[in-house]
Amino acid sequence: MTETLIFVLVLVAGVLVLRWLRPAWYWTAFGIVFAVTRVLLRYRPVMEACGLTVGPARWRLALARATRQDMPGPRSPRILRVRPTRTGLVLRLKMRPGQDAFDFSASADRLRHSFGMHGVVSREIRSGVVELAMTGFDVLRKVQMPAAERGTLRVPVALRDDGTVHYRDYRQVPHALNLGATQSGKSVYQRRLVAELAAQDVALVGIDCKQGVELAPLARRFSALADNPDDAAELLDALVERMADIYRIIRAEQRISADVPDAETTADIWGLPEHLRPVPIVLLVDEVAELALFTTKEEEKRRDRIITALVRLAQLGRAAGIYVEVCGQRFGSELGKGITMLRAQLTGRTAHRVNDEASAKMAFGDISPDAVLATIQIPEDRPGTAIAGDSSGGWVRTRTPFTSLRQAVAACNAHADRTPELAELAPFRPVLPPLKSAKLPAPATESAPAPA
Numbered sequence: 001m002t003e004t005l006i007f008v009l010v011l012v013a014g015v016l017v018l019r020w021l022r023p024a025w026y027w028t029a030f031g032i033v034f035a036v037t038r039v040l041l042r043y044r045p046v047m048e049a050c051g052l053t054v055g056p057a058r059w060r061l062a063l064a065r066a067t068r069q070d071m072p073g074p075r076s077p078r079i080l081r082v083r084p085t086r087t088g089l090v091l092r093l094k095m096r097p098g099q100d101a102f103d104f105s106a107s108a109d110r111l112r113h114s115f116g117m118h119g120v121v122s123r124e125i126r127s128g129v130v131e132l133a134m135t136g137f138d139v140l141r142k143v144q145m146p147a148a149e150r151g152t153l154r155v156p157v158a159l160r161d162d163g164t165v166h167y168r169d170y171r172q173v174p175h176a177l178n179l180g181a182t183q184s185g186k187s188v189y190q191r192r193l194v195a196e197l198a199a200q201d202v203a204l205v206g207i208d209c210k211q212g213v214e215l216a217p218l219a220r221r222f223s224a225l226a227d228n229p230d231d232a233a234e235l236l237d238a239l240v241e242r243m244a245d246i247y248r249i250i251r252a253e254q255r256i257s258a259d260v261p262d263a264e265t266t267a268d269i270w271g272l273p274e275h276l277r278p279v280p281i282v283l284l285v286d287e288v289a290e291l292a293l294f295t296t297k298e299e300e301k302r303r304d305r306i307i308t309a310l311v312r313l314a315q316l317g318r319a320a321g322i323y324v325e326v327c328g329q330r331f332g333s334e335l336g337k338g339i340t341m342l343r344a345q346l347t348g349r350t351a352h353r354v355n356d357e358a359s360a361k362m363a364f365g366d367i368s369p370d371a372v373l374a375t376i377q378i379p380e381d382r383p384g385t386a387i388a389g390d391s392s393g394g395w396v397r398t399r400t401p402f403t404s405l406r407q408a409v410a411a412c413n414a415h416a417d418r419t420p421e422l423a424e425l426a427p428f429r430p431v432l433p434p435l436k437s438a439k440l441p442a443p444a445t446e447s448a449p450a451p452a
């Protein structure tokens, strides 16, 4: 008897330790079964308590009255499917007449603690059907990226709080702004982007006014780098010139006549035949405010030149395959004229932890007040956590997996042979020492076998 008790106690303690140390394993081994049982057992009372039921049908009431039976109770939404996932459960529900998908998203927090889950997100997948995506544990505490598909200029960059992968898709959202206080994880996010893009056919161009401390170690995969505002101004002018050249190529190819099929007419580089298509460019700017600050008249002129070039690239670059990714601690009108215009061109928005509401508003003020609130609530002890949104008003909480500088350097060195040489940007090509040979050193002469 005592032995059984000890065995049970050890087992329970083991399960609790597993839950704390390896929540994903715990979820797969035990959590799913417990959660499905809990959700199905509590389903009706929870729906009723959350106000997600409707009254009984009239014919049922009439029937009950006619047969003098008990009145039927309220009806909950019908469960269409319960699907366990790697990190939680997905409950697909058929709404009852008169219900609204908004009722479910407004009750998400109540559902979360009533079902004992870590998070619940509701979305309407088609008319009358909502999906409750529930997470069983805090997936952002220790980020483990699931296997993710990669596409042309579409890279997995972070994990969302519902356990799915968050992608940075340059062809869908060409330009983006990444804001956050110091130590919030902006550069690690950017490093992750570089490490992922390194394996693709793309030219990386960097501007890092912290004397290149973040991007210079990754230089082998960069076609051009500028580490001070003077070089940045020249580099941006060269990029604008390249953009004009690409438009000339596209224009020359656009012989639209009645006998050219629709699929062969193009207004961007992706429609060009492969042998003519210029390599796409991702321009990464770290600490953008450094480019906008000035003290002398000369510096002011340089600043205006830089901001004008950035605005032109963000305005016209997409079709020429030039994508802009800007990182900074703040990016508001206090940085001078042209900044809000540039910000308006940056469709993708990512905000890491910020120190005040004004900074959060720089990312989301003109898009979504909820996202501003969520950004302010990011805790200090979770660097890499960010709110990612776009200009359509949607947003999601994400966290980037930690990518060390060493890992990013290894990825860049491994793909160094993919670095395209761009003639226009040749003056900015980083000068690099040759890679150390991986060959083993030749055996010492003393120990070499004597010739026969």
Ligand SMILES: Nc1ncnc2c1ncn2[C@@H]1O[C@H](COP(=O)(O)OP(=O)(O)OP(=O)(O)O)[C@@H](O)[C@H]1O
Residues within 6 Å of the ligand: 180, 181, 182, 183, 184, 185, 186, 187, 188, 189, 329, 383, 384, 385, 399, 400, 401, 402, 403
């Ligand atoms: N995704 C992450 N997971 C775990 N730790 C992280 C993550 N991102 C960043 N950190 C930690 O936070 C530190 C600061 O990150 P990072 O250099 O990216 O901040 P930053 O926002 O670029 O700061 P600054 O504005 O000063 O350059 C990193 O050295 C790392 O220790």
Ligand SMILES: [Mg+2]
Residues within 6 Å of the ligand: 186, 187, 214, 286
């Ligand atoms: Mg940084």
